[in-house]
Amino acid sequence: MAHGSNGTYVIETERLTKRYDDITAVDHLDLRVRRGEVYGFLGPNGAGKTTTLRMLLGLIQPSSGEVAVLGTAPGTAESLSRTGAMVETPAFYPHLSGRDNLRVLSRYTGAPASRIDTVLRQVDLLDRAGDAFRDYSLGMKQRLGVAAALLKDPALLILDEPTNGLDPAGMAEMRDLIRELGHGDRTVLLSSHLMNEVEQVCDRVGIIAGGRLVAEGTVDDLRGEDVLVIRADPLMEARRIVDGMEGVREVQVRSGELCVTTGTDSTLEPAHVNTRLVAEGIAVSELRLERASLESVFLSLTGSDRHTDDIAWPPQPGNQAHETREVTHAV
Amino acid sequence: MLSRFLDLILAELFLLTRRTATWVLMATWTLLGLMFAYIVPYVMYRNGDDEGPGTIPSMLPDQLTATLLDGYPFFGGAIALVLGVLAVGSEFGWDTFKTLFTQRPGRGQIFAAKMIALGIVIVPFVVVQFAAGAATGVVIGLLEDVAISAPSATSVIQGIMAGWMVLAAWAAVGVLLAVATRGTSLAIGIGILYSLVIEGLVSALAGSIGVVEPIVDFFLRANAYSLVRPLGGASSITGDSAATDGPGAFSGPFVDETQAALVLVAYMVVLLGASVWMLRRRDVD
Numbered sequence: 359m360a361h362g363s364n365g366t367y368v369i370e371t372e373r374l375t376k377r378y379d380d381i382t383a384v385d386h387l388d389l390r391v392r393r394g395e396v397y398g399f400l401g402p403n404g405a406g407k408t409t410t411l412r413m414l415l416g417l418i419q420p421s422s423g424e425v426a427v428l429g430t431a432p433g434t435a436e437s438l439s440r441t442g443a444m445v446e447t448p449a450f451y452p453h454l455s456g457r458d459n460l461r462v463l464s465r466y467t468g469a470p471a472s473r474i475d476t477v478l479r480q481v482d483l484l485d486r487a488g489d490a491f492r493d494y495s496l497g498m499k500q501r502l503g504v505a506a507a508l509l510k511d512p513a514l515l516i517l518d519e520p521t522n523g524l525d526p527a528g529m530a531e532m533r534d535l536i537r538e539l540g541h542g543d544r545t546v547l548l549s550s551h552l553m554n555e556v557e558q559v560c561d562r563v564g565i566i567a568g569g570r571l572v573a574e575g576t577v578d579d580l581r582g583e584d585v586l587v588i589r590a591d592p593l594m595e596a597r598r599i600v601d602g603m604e605g606v607r608e609v610q611v612r613s614g615e616l617c618v619t620t621g622t623d624s625t626l627e628p629a630h631v632n633t634r635l636v637a638e639g640i641a642v643s644e645l646r647l648e649r650a651s652l653e654s655v656f657l658s659l660t661g662s663d664r665h666t667d668d669i670a671w672p673p674q675p676g677n678q679a680h681e682t683r684e685v686t687h688a689v
Numbered sequence: 690m691l692s693r694f695l696d697l698i699l700a701e702l703f704l705l706t707r708r709t710a711t712w713v714l715m716a717t718w719t720l721l722g723l724m725f726a727y728i729v730p731y732v733m734y735r736n737g738d739d740e741g742p743g744t745i746p747s748m749l750p751d752q753l754t755a756t757l758l759d760g761y762p763f764f765g766g767a768i769a770l771v772l773g774v775l776a777v778g779s780e781f782g783w784d785t786f787k788t789l790f791t792q793r794p795g796r797g798q799i800f801a802a803k804m805i806a807l808g809i810v811i812v813p814f815v816v817v818q819f820a821a822g823a824a825t826g827v828v829i830g831l832l833e834d835v836a837i838s839a840p841s842a843t844s845v846i847q848g849i850m851a852g853w854m855v856l857a858a859w860a861a862v863g864v865l866l867a868v869a870t871r872g873t874s875l876a877i878g879i880g881i882l883y884s885l886v887i888e889g890l891v892s893a894l895a896g897s898i899g900v901v902e903p904i905v906d907f908f909l910r911a912n913a914y915s916l917v918r919p920l921g922g923a924s925s926i927t928g929d930s931a932a933t934d935g936p937g938a939f940s941g942p943f944v945d946e947t948q949a950a951l952v953l954v955a956y957m958v959v960l961l962g963a964s965v966w967m968l969r970r971r972d973v974d
Contacts, residue, residue, distance in 0.1 A: 415791045418972035439793045449784035453708060465700035466792035466799075468693060506788065 365429070368393050368514050368545040369414060374423035376409050376569075383409040385569035386423065391547055396540035398560030398577075399549040402660050406569040407549045411445050411518055414547075428514055439467070442512035444520060448503025452492035456483060456502045459491055460509060469509045477505040482531065496523030504532070508539075515539060518549045533559050553653040563652070567660040581650045586618040586628055588635070589644035596640045600631060615644075694802065697794060701806035710775050715814055718768040722818045725764070726756045727825045745833050750826040753840045754848030755921025757822045761852050762913030763884075766859035769811065770880040773863025776807045777964070778873035787973050800965045804864070808857055815852040819845065848920055855913040858953040859884075861960040862909070868964040884910070902942050907952060911942060915949035 369391035376384040384406040391397045401407045412418045413425060416433015427437045450459040460474045478484045481501040486494070494502065500523050507515055520536065521529040536559050540546045550556050556563055557577050565573040565580070573580055590596035597616055601609045605626035608619040620626050628645055635642050650658075705711050727748050734744045747756055780786045789799055823840075830837035862883070866876035888910045894901050905911050944952070 412973070417787060417790060418974065433790075435793050435795060438791060441791070443791045445787060445791070447784070449788045451704060451707075451785060452783060454704075458703075458707070462700045462703060463788070463792060465696040465703075466789060466794060468696070468793060510793075 366392055367426075368428055369397075369547065370426045371410075371414075372424045374410070374413065374425050375421050376406075376413060376418065377421040382569055384413070384420075387566070387569065387571055389564060389571060391545060392562070393545055394540075394543050395561040396536065396546040396548060396559055398556035398563040399547060399566065400551065400553075400556055400563055400656055401549075401566035402551070405566045405660070407566055408446055408518060409569075410566070411443070411516055411547075411549060414516065415441065415443050415445065417445070439510065440513040441516065442507035442510050442514070443516040443518075444500075444503035444507045445516070445518045447522075448499045448506070450491045450499075450502060450506075453490060455488050455490055456494065456498075456505075457487040459502065460506060463506055463509055467510045469511070473509055473511070477508040480508060480535065481505045497525060497528050500524060500532075501528075504535070513544060515544060515546045516549075517546065519551070520548070521550070521552065521555060529555070553651065553656060557652050565656060565659050572659045573655070577652055580655050581652055582655070583619060584647045584649050586616075586620070586626075586631065587644070587646050587648050588616040588618065588631070588642065589614070590616065590635060591641045591643070595638075596635055596642075599635060599638050599640065603631065603634065617648075693794070694798065697798060697802035698805050698809075701802045702809060705776060705806055705810045708775075711772070711810060714768055714772050714775075715817060718765065718814055719818045719821050721764055721768070722757055722760050723821055723825055725760055726822060727829065731829055745829070745835060748826055748829045749835065749837060750823050750830070751838045751840045752921070753819060753822050753826060754844045756826075757818060758848055758852060758917040758920055761855040761917060762910055765814075765852070765856050766884055766909065766913065767881060769814070769856035769859040770863040770866075770884065771877055772811070772814075772856075773807065773860030774867045774873050774876040774880065775863075776803060776810075776860075776867075777864050778867030778870070778876050781867070781871040782873055790973055796969045797965055800961075800968055804961055807860060807864070808853075811853055811856050811860060812849075814856060815849050819849060819852075844920065848917075851916050851920055854950065854953050855916060858909055858913065858956045858960075861957045861964075865960040865964045868967050905942055906944050909953070909956060912944060912949040912952040912956075915943045916946055916953065918943055919946045 367390045369389060371387050371389040374384055374387040374389070375382065387406070387410060389410070399407055399410070409418065413420050414427050414432050416431075416438070425432055428440050430437045450456075451462070454462070457474060457478065460477070461471070463469075464471055464474060475484065475487075478487050481504050483498060483501045483505060486498060491499070491502065500520060504517065504520055507517065517536065521532045524532055533555060536546060536548060540559070540561075548556065548560060560577065562574065562576055563580055564571050588596060588600070593611065593614065593616065597609050597611060600606060600616060600618055603626065605620050606618055607621045610617045610619075618631070628647060632642055632645050730744055731748060746752060780789070790796060794802075827837055863876065863880055866880050867873060870876045870879070888908045891901055892905050892908060892910055
């Protein structure tokens with residue numbers, strides 16, 4: 359990969375791999391994060407998210423593969439000077455105040471001292487900036503971590519579980535902040551396990567499992583199409599009728615209900631299906647549109663779906679856990 | 690470029706000086722020096738336990754350098770080792786290397802700034818103790834009603850430089866151990882064990898087992914004592930100092946002072962070089 363060869367991607371990895379003895383934490387990961395987007399990086403515990411982030415920051419060296427961050431090798435002064443990051447738990451000097459911690463980092467980054475109060479205000483920590491870091495609550499530590507990441511006014515912001523430890527109001531504020539930070543040219547890579555957070559904030563999402571990217575796309579793309587769920591009697595007669603209707607792609611019977619998938623260009627309306635079934639003498643007791651939640655997609659893709667047998671997003675034929683599901687609608 | 694590096698040094702100085710442990714170590718070291726060089730000998734003298742003719746003169750300000758330097762190779766070494774461990778090892782404990790290494794400067798630059806700041810902080814460790822020793826000597830002189838004269842500036846400057854070099858070399862041991870063990874507790878344990886058991890025992894055997902002596906010639910302890918001896922320190926050979934007995938006792942072998950200085954510098958270069966090599970090469974997990 360020629361560093362800086364492509365200005366479209368702020369982060370670009372190719373077959374990125376990290377092995378620890380017999381354990382492969384990240385396995386041939388191909389990740390592409392576009393300039394100006396908020397990219398959600400989802401994965402269960404131990405999937406390789408944090409290892410990937412650490413490689414992007416030059417904290418750990420890849421075993422093999424290539425990686426470019428902001429067009430250059432990770433961990434170089436050039437890439438780090440334009441990258442703000444908070445990886446895992448925020449790490450600061452416990453005996454120093456929040457402000458003093460940022461003072462130290464401003465000397466490290468070359469950021470003007472005037473930025474300190476700006477970023478403290480941004481994360482709503484200005485009032486407690488004089489308190490020792492050791493006295494902060496988990497939520498306040500998270501805020502300081504985000505403030506430190508913003509100190510450089512970075513082109514790329516890497517945040518690992520930034521809402522961890524925040525109360526609901528704090529989480530909402532943080533989500534607003536991330537959305538705001540993601541406007542314009544700045545790119546945000548948000549690693550999280552909170553589906554609603556990712557759904558609300560991210561332009562695109564990558565799901566990692568077993569060290570591999572198993573799906574990537576917009577949230578809508580990943581959730582797939584709406585499924586029309588019909589409870590009718592007699593069920594098999596209803597299936598026969600619906601199956602023959604124009605625009606219907608697939609009809610499945612699941613848990614005593616019909617699950618109808620239509621083609622992407624279908625104009626089939628639920629009301630029309632209802633009218634037809636009733637006209638054919640079928641008793642329709644329920645008819646609703648359902649869509650897979652990002653959570654169910656996530657659980658299905660990461661092999662954690664033992665308790666969600668009836669999720670609406672069915673695994674694609676041949677969709678193995680280690681096979682990337684490309685969903686490449688333009689964002 | 691240079692101003693950026695100066696900023697790093699200032700940041701590291703800020704970190705070290707805002708840390709209670711630094712001041713506690715400095716106070717401990719100063720009190721330890723005063724205790725063994727002045728207070729205990731003076732109390733013994735007053736109680737009639739030690740009425741040697743050299744007792745009071747050795748505590749007067751003009752003997753400042755000789756009196757204080759005795760404690761540097763052993764007690765000072767242990768204190769400096771702990772300081773070196775804390776300066777670097779705590780970054781592992783707090784996980785703050787992760788934060789520092791994701792800023793702009795490279796790991797080598799960060800380490801260099803840390804070491805320069807550590808070297809600067811060691812200066813007051815020596816200077817404060819010298820000042821406190823001089824003040825105590827004056828008080829003892831007044832109490833004993835004897836003539837008080839100031840030490841020569843040359844001996845004080847040489848003493849401060851030698852003291853700094855001894856402490857810095859031991860601090861470098863602490864730094865290497867902290868980097869190698871990625872923490873503080875084990876590093877301090879190993880460091881103290883090394884200074885007491887390895888260097889202490891092997892040095893003690895050097896007199897009776899000839900084959901050990903060439904090895905001891907390159908020990909930190911032997912070279913530190915050899916460095917301070919020409920300045921009047923390591924007076925175990927004259928038998929009138931705290932270095933005579935106890936864990937800090939050292940009766941040689943001594944080496945030439947130039948060799949001693951070179952060996953101490955070599956220790957610093959090798960230990961710090963190995964530390965930065967490990968720090969740059971290793972993953973920050």
